[in-house]
Amino acid sequence: MTDQILARIKANPKYHELKSKRTGLGAILSVAMLVVYYGFIALIAFNKDFLGTPLGEGLTTTIGIPMGLGVILFTVLITGFYVNRANREFDTLTEEIIREARK
16 A cells, blocks of 8 residues: 555544544453453452352262353353444454555
């Protein structure tokens, strides 16, 4: 890309909208992931008895196992959410910005 095209991209309001939306969503999902992960770690550190509670009478599986799997599942879900949003919205905006810059 030439410097002229880059200057047009940087001057385009859609570019600033894209940066803002992408940064905001990334920050929200990062905070959500940190809360879930460090919440689970805090439970391990401060409430081992709760996580060690069996799920039922005579079962060896404890509450900690599904909660740990929940952390992993949450990670997969928010990753999928971000990819879906990026494919639907961010890629469309990027294409519009590039198309307008090349005019």
